[in-house]
Amino acid sequence: MTLDVRNLTIKYGDHTVLSEVNFNIEDGSIIGLVAPNGTGKTTLFNAIIRFIPIHEGSITIDGREYKNTSKDIKALHKIVTFFPDQAELYEDFNGYEHIEMYRDIWNKDKKNIDDIITRLNMDSYVKNKVKTYSLGMRQRLCFAMMIAANTKVMFMDEIMNGLDPVNVELVSSVLREIKEDGKIIIVASHLLDNLDEYADEIFFLDQKDVYYTYNREKETDEYIKGFIGKENLGQLGTLPEHTLYLNNDRICIPTSGLDRDTVNAVLNTLRDLSDRSVSLGPLGTNEHYLRIYKGEQSHETS
Numbered sequence: 118m119t120l121d122v123r124n125l126t127i128k129y130g131d132h133t134v135l136s137e138v139n140f141n142i143e144d145g146s147i148i149g150l151v152a153p154n155g156t157g158k159t160t161l162f163n164a165i166i167r168f169i170p171i172h173e174g175s176i177t178i179d180g181r182e183y184k185n186t187s188k189d190i191k192a193l194h195k196i197v198t199f200f201p202d203q204a205e206l207y208e209d210f211n212g213y214e215h216i217e218m219y220r221d222i223w224n225k226d227k228k229n230i231d232d233i234i235t236r237l238n239m240d241s242y243v244k245n246k247v248k249t250y251s252l253g254m255r256q257r258l259c260f261a262m263m264i265a266a267n268t269k270v271m272f273m274d275e276i277m278n279g280l281d282p283v284n285v286e287l288v289s290s291v292l293r294e295i296k297e298d299g300k301i302i303i304v305a306s307h308l309l310d311n312l313d314e315y316a317d318e319i320f321f322l323d324q325k326d327v328y329y330t331y332n333r334e335k336e337t338d339e340y341i342k343g344f345i346g347k348e349n350l351g352q353l354g355t356l357p358e359h360t361l362y363l364n365n366d367r368i369c370i371p372t373s374g375l376d377r378d379t380v381n382a383v384l385n386t387l388r389d390l391s392d393r394s395v396s397l398g399p400l401g402t403n404e405h406y407l408r409i410y411k412g413e414q415s416h417e418t419s
């Protein structure tokens with residue numbers, strides 16, 4: 118399966134939010150969709166699923182183009198689900214009834230939802246009314262509803278909102294499991310380090326397009342990464358070309374061209390100067406984010 122988006126332009130009135138967006142996603146992928154607030158992540162989901170009209174462009178899934186006809190939109194809604202908004206939950210229904218409802222709408226094979234409930238640690242509260250749920254309990258319910266719907270394409274907007282670290286880890290591992298069924302999952306999130314735990318590729322969205330994509334598996338450049346105040350930068354000596362100093366505290370020094378002894382020496386110096394962890398590896402989503410969106414606060418040191 119593929120999801121192919123071509124030259125998609127989306128406007129609210131005269132305000133063009135996204136212009137000529139292009140991307141192609143193969144099945145069995147989780148894409149992290151990343152951008153500052155107000156860039157257009159939710160708008161992109163809304164447009165692909167046709168909750169809002171698109172002004173130009175095409176959406177093709179598995180070779181079929183889905184146009185703006187009611188027949189196409191109905192067919193699209195059978196294969197794409199959008200993470201429910203907590204406001205859409207029915208306060209006087211219990212969690213089980215919500216999960217059953219999503220399963221029954223999308224799933225003819227009446228998938229067993231008990232496994233989902235247990236996997237998401239919801240047994241103790243799923244039969245209680247939603248009005249008794251905390252934010253994190255509601256969020257897990259919304260996630261369980263999508264898993265029960267089990268569609269080929271899933272848009273997950275801010276799924277980690279309100280989840281504690283244990284539940285963030287739980288949801289991340291369930292995402293990795295369901296991806297294996299050949300799904301296309303797009304997750305919009307501001308938890309950048311967490312995205313590195315499950316996303317295969319990150320799309321950095323810009324006012325105009327998918328500005329940059331990053332695939333950790335294909336990243337070959339290794340960096341020494343650590344935190345250091347501006348006043349201590351001089352103690353690292355002459356830094357190699359393409360060293361990044363991001364957000365006035367984060368340093369990423371490329372190791373290409375450095376011998377092992379030099380790499381070890383820099384690592385040791387950085388460990389002495391840094392109060393946080395120092396590591397060796399490729400740039401992560403967080404570092405790419407700072408490089409792309411906070412460009413004026415980062416600079417190459419040479």
Ligand SMILES: Nc1ncnc2c1ncn2[C@@H]1O[C@H](COP(=O)(O)OP(=O)(O)OP(=O)(O)O)[C@@H](O)[C@H]1O
Pocket residue numbers: 129134152153154155156157158159160161
């Ligand atoms: N219904 C609407 N009418 C008019 N403008 C809208 C509407 N919804 C969103 N916008 C505008 O579209 C732009 C993109 O908003 P969107 O909600 O898609 O951003 P986002 O990247 O999802 O942000 P966040 O990270 O805050 O969720 C913003 O400028 C916003 O003001």
